Amino acid sequence: MNETVHSRRRSTRAAPVEKAVSRTNDPERTMANIMEVAMAEFAEKGLAGARIDEIAAATRTSKRMIYYYFGSKEGLYLAVLEESYRRMREIEGQQHLQDLEPEAALRRLVEFTYDHHHSHENYIRLVMSENMNRGQFLEQSKSIQQLNVPAISSIRQLYDRGVAAGVFRPGLDPIDIHASISALSFFNVSNRHTFGLIFKRDMTSPKALAERRATVTEMIVRFVRA
Known part of the structure; x- marks a missing residue:
């Protein structure tokens, strides 16, 4: 009987320890x-406006744990910015633009950027927030420059192919092409509420989105075309 009691006591003590170990031994998760x-x-x-207390409560962790991983609220914010850009570039790199003819590759890039921004409003809002901060936190990043190198390299390669094939006009700057694609795609998310209210147009309807997507793509292609 004593052995049974001791066995039960051991089992009741083990459960919380096992739960704690599983949680602390998975830092990546x-x-x-x-x-x-x-x-x-x-x-x-x-x-x-963000609160570490709310992030801790929603993740069932503690402020101390968050600071352990990210150093500070600002450190977490910078990590979020870097991760947002990293995800964008990772998906962008999966478009296989090198497998397409130059104009088709350019069209795919514009359409991808437009679709990505439309379906990732948090990315747009984070970029807007950091611009309100005048880029002071992103300036501290040790990886942001390298993260965005592939984006410009990809545009430069497809643009050079297009110039060599005679379908794109020479003399354009790949960074300027990138800026134009970003600006036209970004606006449709960042300003859709104010623009829609002012001009009484539903900027979120499937019809409006498809038409604007086609317009943005055509504008970029005609700008680059020879």
Whole structure:
């Protein structure tokens, strides 16, 4: 009987320890969870309005744990910015533009950028927030420059192919092409509420989105075309 009692006592003590170990031994999962919640928090409220207490509560962690992984609220914010850009560039790199003819590749790039921005409003809001901060936190990043090198390299390669084939006019700057694609795609998310209200147009309807997507793509292609 005593052995049974001792066995039960041992089993009741073991359960909480096992739960704690499983949680603390998976730092990557914990950090990923914090990042996902923090992205939404910073996108919705900006750096100033976001609260670490709310991020901790939503992720069932603690402020101490968040600071352990990211150093500070600003450190978490910068990590979120870097991850947002990293995801964008990772998906962009999967478009296989080198497998397409230059104009088809350019069209795919514009359409991808437009679609990505439309379906990732948090990315747009984070970029807007950091521009409100005049880029002071992104300036501290040790990886942001390298993260964006492939984007310009990809445009430069497809543009050079197009010039060599005689379908693109020479003398254009790949960074300027990138800026034009970004600007036209970004506006449709960042300004859709004010633009729609002012001009009484539903900017989110499938018809409006498809028409604007086609317009933006055609504008870029005609700008680059020889």
